[in-house]
Amino acid sequence: MTTLYLVSSGPGAADLVTPRARAAVEAATDLVAYGLYLDLLGEVCDGKTHHDLPLGEEIGRARLALDLAASGKTTALISSGDIGIYAMATLVFELLDLQLQGKENSPQWLAVEIEVVPGVSAMQAGASRIGAMLGHDFCTISLSDLLTPWETIEKRLHACGMGDFVVSFYNPKSKKRDWQINHARDILLQYRPPETPVLLGRQLTRADESITVITLAELDAKDVDMFTLVSVGNSESRHIANGQKEWVYTPRGYSKKL
Amino acid sequence: MTTLYLVSSGPGAADLVTPRARAAVEAATDLVAYGLYLDLLGEVCDGKTHHDLPLGEEIGRARLALDLAASGKTTALISSGDIGIYAMATLVFELLDLQLQGKENSPQWLAVEIEVVPGVSAMQAGASRIGAMLGHDFCTISLSDLLTPWETIEKRLHACGMGDFVVSFYNPKSKKRDWQINHARDILLQYRPPETPVLLGRQLTRADESITVITLAELDAKDVDMFTLVSVGNSESRHIANGQKEWVYTPRGYSKKL
Numbered sequence: 001m002t003t004l005y006l007v008s009s010g011p012g013a014a015d016l017v018t019p020r021a022r023a024a025v026e027a028a029t030d031l032v033a034y035g036l037y038l039d040l041l042g043e044v045c046d047g048k049t050h051h052d053l054p055l056g057e058e059i060g061r062a063r064l065a066l067d068l069a070a071s072g073k074t075t076a077l078i079s080s081g082d083i084g085i086y087a088m089a090t091l092v093f094e095l096l097d098l099q100l101q102g103k104e105n106s107p108q109w110l111a112v113e114i115e116v117v118p119g120v121s122a123m124q125a126g127a128s129r130i131g132a133m134l135g136h137d138f139c140t141i142s143l144s145d146l147l148t149p150w151e152t153i154e155k156r157l158h159a160c161g162m163g164d165f166v167v168s169f170y171n172p173k174s175k176k177r178d179w180q181i182n183h184a185r186d187i188l189l190q191y192r193p194p195e196t197p198v199l200l201g202r203q204l205t206r207a208d209e210s211i212t213v214i215t216l217a218e219l220d221a222k223d224v225d226m227f228t229l230v231s232v233g234n235s236e237s238r239h240i241a242n243g244q245k246e247w248v249y250t251p252r253g254y255s256k257k258l
Numbered sequence: 259m260t261t262l263y264l265v266s267s268g269p270g271a272a273d274l275v276t277p278r279a280r281a282a283v284e285a286a287t288d289l290v291a292y293g294l295y296l297d298l299l300g301e302v303c304d305g306k307t308h309h310d311l312p313l314g315e316e317i318g319r320a321r322l323a324l325d326l327a328a329s330g331k332t333t334a335l336i337s338s339g340d341i342g343i344y345a346m347a348t349l350v351f352e353l354l355d356l357q358l359q360g361k362e363n364s365p366q367w368l369a370v371e372i373e374v375v376p377g378v379s380a381m382q383a384g385a386s387r388i389g390a391m392l393g394h395d396f397c398t399i400s401l402s403d404l405l406t407p408w409e410t411i412e413k414r415l416h417a418c419g420m421g422d423f424v425v426s427f428y429n430p431k432s433k434k435r436d437w438q439i440n441h442a443r444d445i446l447l448q449y450r451p452p453e454t455p456v457l458l459g460r461q462l463t464r465a466d467e468s469i470t471v472i473t474l475a476e477l478d479a480k481d482v483d484m485f486t487l488v489s490v491g492n493s494e495s496r497h498i499a500n501g502q503k504e505w506v507y508t509p510r511g512y513s514k515k516l
Binding site for chain 1: 268271272273274275276277278281316317340342343344347348349350351352353354355356358361368372374375376377378379382383385386387389390391392393394395396397398399400405406410413414416417418420421422423496498500502503505507508509510511512513514
Protein backbone atom coordinates (compact mmCIF):
# COMPACT_ATOMS: atom_id res chain seq x y z
CA MET A 1 0.00 0.00 0.00
CA THR A 2 1.50 3.35 -0.98
CA THR A 3 1.07 6.55 0.96
CA LEU A 4 -0.26 9.89 -0.15
CA TYR A 5 1.00 12.54 2.27
CA LEU A 6 -1.10 15.66 2.50
CA VAL A 7 1.58 18.07 3.62
CA SER A 8 1.26 21.51 5.21
CA SER A 9 4.27 23.62 4.34
CA GLY A 10 3.37 26.45 6.74
CA PRO A 11 3.18 30.18 6.08
CA GLY A 12 6.47 30.45 4.23
CA ALA A 13 9.53 30.55 6.47
CA ALA A 14 11.65 27.40 6.31
CA ASP A 15 11.92 27.25 10.10
CA LEU A 16 8.15 27.04 10.43
CA VAL A 17 8.01 23.81 8.40
CA THR A 18 7.60 20.96 10.90
CA PRO A 19 10.07 18.06 10.84
CA ARG A 20 7.12 15.78 10.05
CA ALA A 21 6.29 17.77 6.93
CA ARG A 22 9.91 17.71 5.83
CA ALA A 23 10.13 13.96 6.43
CA ALA A 24 6.98 13.37 4.38
CA VAL A 25 8.42 15.29 1.44
CA GLU A 26 11.65 13.38 1.83
CA ALA A 27 9.81 10.03 1.79
CA ALA A 28 7.95 10.91 -1.42
CA THR A 29 9.20 10.34 -4.93
CA ASP A 30 6.53 12.54 -6.47
CA LEU A 31 5.41 16.02 -5.42
CA VAL A 32 2.22 17.74 -6.46
CA ALA A 33 2.36 21.45 -5.67
CA TYR A 34 2.74 24.94 -7.00
CA GLY A 35 6.34 25.66 -7.87
CA LEU A 36 6.44 28.48 -5.35
CA TYR A 37 5.80 26.13 -2.43
CA LEU A 38 8.69 23.93 -3.52
CA ASP A 39 10.99 26.93 -3.67
CA LEU A 40 10.08 27.67 -0.05
CA LEU A 41 10.80 24.07 0.99
CA GLY A 42 14.23 24.17 -0.63
CA GLU A 43 16.70 21.33 -1.06
CA VAL A 44 14.46 18.60 0.33
CA CYS A 45 12.60 18.71 -3.01
CA ASP A 46 15.69 18.07 -5.11
CA GLY A 47 15.58 14.91 -7.20
CA LYS A 48 11.82 14.44 -6.84
CA THR A 49 9.45 14.36 -9.79
CA HIS A 50 7.49 17.57 -9.69
CA HIS A 51 3.92 17.72 -10.97
CA ASP A 52 1.97 20.89 -11.36
CA LEU A 53 -1.27 22.15 -12.80
CA PRO A 54 -2.43 25.70 -13.46
CA LEU A 55 -3.79 27.76 -10.58
CA GLY A 56 -7.48 27.03 -10.09
CA GLU A 57 -7.13 23.36 -11.09
CA GLU A 58 -7.66 22.13 -7.53
CA ILE A 59 -9.78 19.12 -8.44
CA GLY A 60 -7.30 18.05 -11.07
CA ARG A 61 -4.46 18.38 -8.61
CA ALA A 62 -6.20 16.18 -6.02
CA ARG A 63 -6.98 13.54 -8.67
CA LEU A 64 -3.43 13.62 -9.92
CA ALA A 65 -2.08 13.07 -6.42
CA LEU A 66 -4.45 10.15 -5.79
CA ASP A 67 -3.63 8.65 -9.21
CA LEU A 68 0.13 8.88 -8.62
CA ALA A 69 -0.14 7.24 -5.20
CA ALA A 70 -2.49 4.56 -6.55
CA SER A 71 0.09 3.78 -9.25
CA GLY A 72 2.59 2.90 -6.54
CA LYS A 73 4.46 6.18 -6.16
CA THR A 74 4.83 7.59 -2.67
CA THR A 75 3.41 11.04 -3.23
CA ALA A 76 3.24 14.33 -1.34
CA LEU A 77 0.50 16.82 -2.13
CA ILE A 78 1.65 20.12 -0.67
CA SER A 79 -0.32 23.21 0.37
CA SER A 80 1.02 26.29 2.08
CA GLY A 81 -0.34 27.08 5.55
CA ASP A 82 -2.30 24.13 6.95
CA ILE A 83 -3.46 21.78 4.20
CA GLY A 84 -6.52 21.01 6.34
CA ILE A 85 -7.68 24.64 6.46
CA TYR A 86 -9.23 25.86 3.19
CA ALA A 87 -6.79 23.80 1.24
CA MET A 88 -6.33 20.54 -0.63
CA ALA A 89 -6.95 17.96 2.12
CA THR A 90 -10.71 18.23 2.16
CA LEU A 91 -10.84 17.84 -1.62
CA VAL A 92 -8.95 14.56 -1.47
CA PHE A 93 -11.43 13.23 1.10
CA GLU A 94 -14.33 14.53 -0.99
CA LEU A 95 -13.05 12.52 -3.98
CA LEU A 96 -12.52 9.39 -1.85
CA ASP A 97 -16.03 9.77 -0.44
CA LEU A 98 -17.45 10.01 -3.98
CA GLN A 99 -15.52 6.87 -4.91
CA LEU A 100 -16.96 5.00 -1.93
CA GLN A 101 -20.40 6.09 -3.12
CA GLY A 102 -19.68 4.75 -6.60
CA LYS A 103 -19.77 8.21 -8.14
CA GLU A 104 -16.13 8.09 -9.25
CA ASN A 105 -14.49 5.44 -11.35
CA SER A 106 -11.17 5.01 -9.56
CA PRO A 107 -11.43 2.11 -7.08
CA GLN A 108 -7.61 2.00 -6.97
CA TRP A 109 -7.69 5.22 -4.89
CA LEU A 110 -9.07 3.26 -1.95
CA ALA A 111 -5.85 1.26 -1.68
CA VAL A 112 -3.90 4.44 -0.93
CA GLU A 113 -2.92 5.20 2.65
CA ILE A 114 -3.63 8.86 3.44
CA GLU A 115 -1.56 10.73 6.00
CA VAL A 116 -2.28 14.36 6.79
CA VAL A 117 0.50 16.52 8.24
CA PRO A 118 -0.85 19.67 9.93
CA GLY A 119 0.95 23.00 9.91
CA VAL A 120 0.93 26.65 10.90
CA SER A 121 -1.82 28.54 9.11
CA ALA A 122 -1.63 32.15 7.89
CA MET A 123 -3.84 33.50 10.69
CA GLN A 124 -1.44 32.07 13.26
CA ALA A 125 1.60 33.47 11.50
CA GLY A 126 -0.04 36.88 11.23
CA ALA A 127 -1.12 37.02 14.86
CA SER A 128 2.28 35.90 16.11
CA ARG A 129 4.15 38.58 14.17
CA ILE A 130 2.55 41.43 16.10
CA GLY A 131 1.01 40.08 19.29
CA ALA A 132 -1.85 37.74 20.05
CA MET A 133 -4.87 38.60 17.93
CA LEU A 134 -6.26 35.07 18.37
CA GLY A 135 -6.10 35.16 22.16
CA HIS A 136 -9.84 34.63 22.53
CA ASP A 137 -12.69 33.01 20.55
CA PHE A 138 -12.24 33.42 16.82
CA CYS A 139 -13.55 32.21 13.50
CA THR A 140 -12.41 31.96 9.92
CA ILE A 141 -14.52 32.80 6.89
CA SER A 142 -13.57 32.27 3.27
CA LEU A 143 -14.86 35.13 1.14
CA SER A 144 -14.72 33.07 -2.05
CA ASP A 145 -18.20 32.57 -3.46
CA LEU A 146 -16.99 30.24 -6.22
CA LEU A 147 -18.13 27.16 -4.27
CA THR A 148 -20.12 28.66 -1.39
CA PRO A 149 -23.22 30.76 -2.13
CA TRP A 150 -22.81 34.40 -1.10
CA GLU A 151 -25.95 34.09 1.09
CA THR A 152 -24.15 31.48 3.20
CA ILE A 153 -21.10 33.70 3.53
CA GLU A 154 -23.27 36.66 4.44
CA LYS A 155 -25.06 34.57 7.09
CA ARG A 156 -21.68 33.68 8.59
CA LEU A 157 -20.54 37.30 8.58
CA HIS A 158 -23.64 38.24 10.57
CA ALA A 159 -23.11 35.30 12.93
CA CYS A 160 -19.49 36.39 13.41
CA GLY A 161 -20.69 39.89 14.21
CA MET A 162 -23.37 38.70 16.64
CA GLY A 163 -20.93 36.36 18.38
CA ASP A 164 -18.21 39.03 18.55
CA PHE A 165 -15.64 36.59 17.22
CA VAL A 166 -12.21 37.69 16.05
CA VAL A 167 -12.32 36.74 12.37
CA SER A 168 -9.70 35.89 9.77
CA PHE A 169 -10.74 36.12 6.15
CA TYR A 170 -9.27 33.61 3.75
CA ASN A 171 -9.49 34.17 -0.01
CA PRO A 172 -10.38 37.83 0.60
CA LYS A 173 -10.02 38.84 -3.03
CA SER A 174 -8.97 37.58 -6.43
CA LYS A 175 -8.65 39.05 -9.90
CA LYS A 176 -12.30 38.32 -10.55
CA ARG A 177 -13.65 38.93 -7.05
CA ASP A 178 -13.09 42.36 -5.58
CA TRP A 179 -16.27 43.49 -3.76
CA GLN A 180 -16.63 40.81 -1.04
CA ILE A 181 -14.16 42.27 1.43
CA ASN A 182 -15.92 45.65 1.49
CA HIS A 183 -19.28 43.94 1.98
CA ALA A 184 -17.77 41.93 4.84
CA ARG A 185 -16.45 45.15 6.42
CA ASP A 186 -19.86 46.81 6.17
CA ILE A 187 -21.59 43.87 7.85
CA LEU A 188 -19.07 43.77 10.71
CA LEU A 189 -19.44 47.54 11.20
CA GLN A 190 -23.04 46.86 12.17
CA TYR A 191 -21.72 44.96 15.20
CA ARG A 192 -18.40 46.39 16.28
CA PRO A 193 -16.73 49.82 16.53
CA PRO A 194 -15.15 51.47 13.46
CA GLU A 195 -11.84 51.67 15.37
CA THR A 196 -11.67 47.87 15.78
CA PRO A 197 -8.10 46.85 14.82
CA VAL A 198 -7.55 44.98 11.58
CA LEU A 199 -4.32 43.19 10.75
CA LEU A 200 -3.25 43.06 7.10
CA GLY A 201 -0.46 40.58 6.54
CA ARG A 202 1.19 40.02 3.18
CA GLN A 203 3.81 37.41 2.35
CA LEU A 204 3.87 36.48 6.02
CA THR A 205 7.19 35.21 7.39
CA ARG A 206 8.79 35.61 3.94
CA ALA A 207 11.52 38.00 2.84
CA ASP A 208 9.09 40.60 1.50
CA GLU A 209 6.64 40.38 4.42
CA SER A 210 4.52 43.41 5.21
CA ILE A 211 2.27 43.85 8.22
CA THR A 212 -0.04 46.79 8.72
CA VAL A 213 -2.60 47.48 11.40
CA ILE A 214 -5.54 49.62 10.36
CA THR A 215 -9.05 50.14 11.68
CA LEU A 216 -12.16 48.34 10.51
CA ALA A 217 -13.47 51.61 9.05
CA GLU A 218 -10.28 51.92 6.97
CA LEU A 219 -10.43 48.39 5.57
CA ASP A 220 -10.74 48.63 1.80
CA ALA A 221 -10.44 46.22 -1.11
CA LYS A 222 -7.77 48.37 -2.73
CA ASP A 223 -5.32 47.48 0.08
CA VAL A 224 -5.97 43.74 -0.12
CA ASP A 225 -4.96 41.13 -2.66
CA MET A 226 -5.16 37.36 -2.88
CA PHE A 227 -2.00 36.98 -0.80
CA THR A 228 -3.24 39.15 2.06
CA LEU A 229 -4.34 37.76 5.40
CA VAL A 230 -7.06 39.95 6.89
CA SER A 231 -7.78 39.42 10.60
CA VAL A 232 -10.36 41.62 12.31
CA GLY A 233 -10.34 41.96 16.09
CA ASN A 234 -13.35 41.56 18.34
CA SER A 235 -14.83 44.48 20.27
CA GLU A 236 -12.17 44.09 22.97
CA SER A 237 -9.07 43.65 20.81
CA ARG A 238 -6.40 46.24 21.55
CA HIS A 239 -3.95 47.97 19.22
CA ILE A 240 -0.99 49.34 21.17
CA ALA A 241 1.26 51.72 19.25
CA ASN A 242 3.35 54.22 21.16
CA GLY A 243 6.15 54.88 18.70
CA GLN A 244 8.41 52.15 20.07
CA LYS A 245 6.02 49.26 20.60
CA GLU A 246 3.33 48.02 18.28
CA TRP A 247 1.12 45.12 19.30
CA VAL A 248 -2.36 43.83 18.62
CA TYR A 249 -3.91 41.38 21.04
CA THR A 250 -7.28 40.10 22.12
CA PRO A 251 -7.53 39.85 25.91
CA ARG A 252 -9.01 36.88 27.69
CA GLY A 253 -9.92 39.13 30.59
CA TYR A 254 -7.20 38.29 33.09
CA SER A 255 -6.67 41.98 33.86
CA LYS A 256 -10.20 42.24 35.21
CA LYS A 257 -9.17 39.75 37.86
CA LEU A 258 -5.94 41.50 38.85
CA MET B 259 17.84 44.18 25.25
CA THR B 260 16.94 40.61 26.19
CA THR B 261 14.34 38.53 24.47
CA LEU B 262 11.31 36.77 25.85
CA TYR B 263 10.29 34.05 23.44
CA LEU B 264 6.65 33.00 23.59
CA VAL B 265 7.01 29.50 22.26
CA SER B 266 4.38 27.12 20.88
CA SER B 267 5.41 23.54 21.46
CA GLY B 268 2.63 22.06 19.31
CA PRO B 269 0.16 19.30 20.16
CA GLY B 270 2.70 16.89 21.61
CA ALA B 271 4.69 14.95 19.04
CA ALA B 272 8.34 16.00 18.80
CA ASP B 273 8.20 16.10 14.99
CA LEU B 274 5.42 18.71 15.11
CA VAL B 275 7.62 21.18 16.98
CA THR B 276 8.84 23.73 14.45
CA PRO B 277 12.58 24.35 14.08
CA ARG B 278 11.92 27.97 15.11
CA ALA B 279 10.37 26.84 18.40
CA ARG B 280 13.28 24.52 19.06
CA ALA B 281 15.79 27.27 18.27
CA ALA B 282 14.03 29.65 20.66
CA VAL B 283 14.24 27.13 23.50
CA GLU B 284 17.88 26.55 22.61
CA ALA B 285 18.63 30.28 22.74
CA ALA B 286 17.04 30.65 26.18
CA THR B 287 18.79 30.14 29.50
CA ASP B 288 15.53 30.10 31.45
CA LEU B 289 12.33 28.21 30.68
CA VAL B 290 8.92 28.89 32.16
CA ALA B 291 6.55 25.99 31.52
CA TYR B 292 4.76 23.01 32.95
CA GLY B 293 7.13 20.11 33.41
CA LEU B 294 5.09 18.00 31.02
CA TYR B 295 5.76 20.34 28.10
CA LEU B 296 9.48 20.14 28.73
CA ASP B 297 9.33 16.34 28.74
CA LEU B 298 7.75 16.52 25.31
CA LEU B 299 10.46 18.86 24.03
CA GLY B 300 13.19 16.51 25.22
CA GLU B 301 16.94 17.08 25.24
CA VAL B 302 16.83 20.66 24.01
CA CYS B 303 15.75 21.62 27.55
CA ASP B 304 18.77 20.04 29.24
CA GLY B 305 20.94 22.45 31.18
CA LYS B 306 18.36 25.25 31.25
CA THR B 307 16.97 26.70 34.46
CA HIS B 308 13.42 25.51 34.74
CA HIS B 309 10.76 27.62 36.45
CA ASP B 310 7.29 26.42 37.18
CA LEU B 311 4.19 27.45 39.07
CA PRO B 312 1.11 25.43 39.99
CA LEU B 313 -1.58 24.88 37.38
CA GLY B 314 -3.96 27.83 37.32
CA GLU B 315 -1.22 30.36 38.11
CA GLU B 316 -1.25 31.81 34.61
CA ILE B 317 -0.81 35.44 35.63
CA GLY B 318 2.07 34.55 37.91
CA ARG B 319 3.70 32.59 35.14
CA ALA B 320 3.49 35.51 32.69
CA ARG B 321 4.89 37.92 35.30
CA LEU B 322 7.70 35.52 36.11
CA ALA B 323 8.66 35.23 32.44
CA LEU B 324 8.66 39.02 31.99
CA ASP B 325 10.66 39.50 35.20
CA LEU B 326 13.27 36.93 34.18
CA ALA B 327 13.72 38.50 30.76
CA ALA B 328 13.83 42.00 32.26
CA SER B 329 16.59 40.83 34.59
CA GLY B 330 18.74 40.01 31.57
CA LYS B 331 18.00 36.32 31.10
CA THR B 332 16.96 35.15 27.67
CA THR B 333 13.72 33.40 28.53
CA ALA B 334 11.26 31.07 26.81
CA LEU B 335 7.69 30.90 28.04
CA ILE B 336 6.27 27.70 26.60
CA SER B 337 2.68 26.63 25.93
CA SER B 338 1.51 23.49 24.21
CA GLY B 339 -0.44 23.90 20.98
CA ASP B 340 -0.21 27.48 19.68
CA ILE B 341 0.74 29.90 22.46
CA GLY B 342 -1.33 32.55 20.68
CA ILE B 343 -4.55 30.51 20.85
CA TYR B 344 -6.12 30.43 24.35
CA ALA B 345 -2.70 30.37 25.89
CA MET B 346 -0.05 32.48 27.54
CA ALA B 347 0.81 34.97 24.77
CA THR B 348 -2.22 37.19 25.20
CA LEU B 349 -1.62 37.40 28.94
CA VAL B 350 1.90 38.70 28.43
CA PHE B 351 0.57 41.43 26.12
CA GLU B 352 -2.21 42.21 28.59
CA LEU B 353 0.40 42.79 31.31
CA LEU B 354 2.56 44.93 29.00
CA ASP B 355 -0.50 46.96 28.05
CA LEU B 356 -1.31 47.54 31.74
CA GLN B 357 2.27 48.65 32.29
CA LEU B 358 2.03 51.16 29.42
CA GLN B 359 -1.14 52.47 31.05
CA GLY B 360 0.69 52.88 34.35
CA LYS B 361 -1.40 50.21 36.06
CA GLU B 362 1.56 47.94 36.74
CA ASN B 363 4.76 48.82 38.49
CA SER B 364 7.33 47.10 36.28
CA PRO B 365 8.70 49.59 33.73
CA GLN B 366 11.64 47.23 33.17
CA TRP B 367 9.28 44.91 31.25
CA LEU B 368 9.13 47.42 28.41
CA ALA B 369 12.81 46.90 27.67
CA VAL B 370 12.16 43.24 26.83
CA GLU B 371 11.99 42.19 23.19
CA ILE B 372 9.00 39.87 22.66
CA GLU B 373 9.06 37.21 19.95
CA VAL B 374 6.08 34.94 19.42
CA VAL B 375 6.64 31.57 17.74
CA PRO B 376 3.39 30.09 16.37
CA GLY B 377 2.64 26.38 16.31
CA VAL B 378 0.15 23.65 15.50
CA SER B 379 -2.95 23.89 17.70
CA ALA B 380 -4.96 20.94 19.03
CA MET B 381 -7.84 21.45 16.59
CA GLN B 382 -5.41 21.13 13.68
CA ALA B 383 -3.79 18.03 15.12
CA GLY B 384 -7.18 16.45 15.73
CA ALA B 385 -8.52 17.20 12.27
CA SER B 386 -5.38 15.93 10.57
CA ARG B 387 -5.46 12.60 12.38
CA ILE B 388 -8.71 11.53 10.79
CA GLY B 389 -9.41 13.67 7.75
CA ALA B 390 -10.17 17.34 7.26
CA MET B 391 -12.76 18.53 9.74
CA LEU B 392 -11.59 22.15 9.33
CA GLY B 393 -12.00 22.14 5.56
CA HIS B 394 -14.53 24.97 5.62
CA ASP B 395 -15.40 27.94 7.85
CA PHE B 396 -14.87 27.19 11.52
CA CYS B 397 -14.69 28.80 14.93
CA THR B 398 -13.24 28.10 18.33
CA ILE B 399 -15.03 28.67 21.62
CA SER B 400 -13.53 28.32 25.08
CA LEU B 401 -16.10 26.85 27.46
CA SER B 402 -14.29 28.20 30.52
CA ASP B 403 -16.43 30.77 32.30
CA LEU B 404 -13.69 31.64 34.79
CA LEU B 405 -12.82 34.82 32.86
CA THR B 406 -15.63 35.08 30.32
CA PRO B 407 -19.24 35.42 31.52
CA TRP B 408 -21.39 32.42 30.59
CA GLU B 409 -23.83 34.75 28.79
CA THR B 410 -21.05 35.71 26.37
CA ILE B 411 -20.19 32.06 25.79
CA GLU B 412 -23.86 31.22 25.27
CA LYS B 413 -24.19 34.08 22.75
CA ARG B 414 -21.23 32.67 20.83
CA LEU B 415 -22.69 29.17 20.86
CA HIS B 416 -25.87 30.52 19.30
CA ALA B 417 -23.86 32.53 16.77
CA CYS B 418 -21.88 29.41 15.92
CA GLY B 419 -25.14 27.53 15.41
CA MET B 420 -26.68 30.25 13.26
CA GLY B 421 -23.55 30.57 11.15
CA ASP B 422 -23.21 26.78 10.76
CA PHE B 423 -19.53 26.95 11.67
CA VAL B 424 -17.50 23.85 12.47
CA VAL B 425 -16.55 24.48 16.09
CA SER B 426 -13.69 23.35 18.32
CA PHE B 427 -14.21 23.67 22.05
CA TYR B 428 -11.19 24.55 24.14
CA ASN B 429 -11.27 24.10 27.93
CA PRO B 430 -14.36 21.91 27.58
CA LYS B 431 -14.30 20.73 31.18
CA SER B 432 -12.28 20.86 34.37
CA LYS B 433 -12.59 19.39 37.82
CA LYS B 434 -14.79 22.26 38.89
CA ARG B 435 -16.63 22.81 35.61
CA ASP B 436 -18.58 19.90 34.21
CA TRP B 437 -21.92 21.16 32.86
CA GLN B 438 -20.81 23.54 30.10
CA ILE B 439 -20.17 20.96 27.40
CA ASN B 440 -23.68 19.50 27.70
CA HIS B 441 -25.19 22.99 27.54
CA ALA B 442 -23.12 23.69 24.44
CA ARG B 443 -24.37 20.45 22.85
CA ASP B 444 -27.99 21.35 23.58
CA ILE B 445 -27.61 24.78 21.99
CA LEU B 446 -25.98 23.36 18.85
CA LEU B 447 -28.73 20.73 18.58
CA GLN B 448 -31.14 23.60 18.01
CA TYR B 449 -29.30 24.36 14.77
CA ARG B 450 -27.81 21.17 13.35
CA PRO B 451 -28.79 17.50 13.06
CA PRO B 452 -28.27 15.07 15.99
CA GLU B 453 -26.14 12.89 13.71
CA THR B 454 -23.60 15.70 13.11
CA PRO B 455 -20.13 14.14 13.58
CA VAL B 456 -18.12 15.07 16.65
CA LEU B 457 -14.44 14.35 17.02
CA LEU B 458 -13.10 13.59 20.50
CA GLY B 459 -9.32 13.66 20.60
CA ARG B 460 -7.31 12.89 23.71
CA GLN B 461 -3.56 13.19 24.10
CA LEU B 462 -3.34 14.02 20.41
CA THR B 463 -0.17 12.92 18.59
CA ARG B 464 1.17 11.44 21.84
CA ALA B 465 1.85 7.82 22.71
CA ASP B 466 -1.50 7.31 24.44
CA GLU B 467 -3.56 9.19 21.84
CA SER B 468 -7.20 8.25 21.45
CA ILE B 469 -9.55 9.51 18.75
CA THR B 470 -13.25 8.75 18.66
CA VAL B 471 -15.95 9.98 16.34
CA ILE B 472 -19.44 10.17 17.82
CA THR B 473 -22.59 12.10 16.96
CA LEU B 474 -23.65 15.42 18.41
CA ALA B 475 -26.55 13.69 20.17
CA GLU B 476 -24.09 11.32 21.86
CA LEU B 477 -21.76 14.05 23.11
CA ASP B 478 -21.71 13.91 26.90
CA ALA B 479 -19.57 15.43 29.64
CA LYS B 480 -18.74 11.99 31.01
CA ASP B 481 -16.65 11.23 27.89
CA VAL B 482 -14.72 14.50 28.01
CA ASP B 483 -11.97 15.75 30.29
CA MET B 484 -9.67 18.75 30.38
CA PHE B 485 -7.28 17.10 27.92
CA THR B 486 -9.96 16.35 25.33
CA LEU B 487 -10.31 18.26 22.08
CA VAL B 488 -13.96 18.40 21.03
CA SER B 489 -14.62 19.44 17.41
CA VAL B 490 -18.19 19.48 16.12
CA GLY B 491 -18.85 19.37 12.39
CA ASN B 492 -21.12 21.72 10.50
CA SER B 493 -24.36 20.52 8.88
CA GLU B 494 -22.41 19.23 5.86
CA SER B 495 -19.52 17.48 7.62
CA ARG B 496 -19.24 13.82 6.68
CA HIS B 497 -18.22 10.84 8.76
CA ILE B 498 -17.10 7.96 6.55
CA ALA B 499 -16.68 4.61 8.27
CA ASN B 500 -16.92 1.44 6.23
CA GLY B 501 -14.93 -0.98 8.35
CA GLN B 502 -11.62 -0.27 6.62
CA LYS B 503 -11.66 3.49 6.25
CA GLU B 504 -12.64 6.08 8.81
CA TRP B 505 -12.56 9.76 7.95
CA VAL B 506 -14.29 12.94 8.99
CA TYR B 507 -14.19 15.90 6.68
CA THR B 508 -16.06 19.11 5.95
CA PRO B 509 -16.52 19.62 2.21
CA ARG B 510 -15.94 22.92 0.49
CA GLY B 511 -18.42 21.91 -2.18
CA TYR B 512 -16.15 20.89 -5.03
CA SER B 513 -18.19 17.77 -5.68
CA LYS B 514 -21.22 19.87 -6.60
CA LYS B 515 -19.14 21.22 -9.46
CA LEU B 516 -17.92 17.85 -10.76
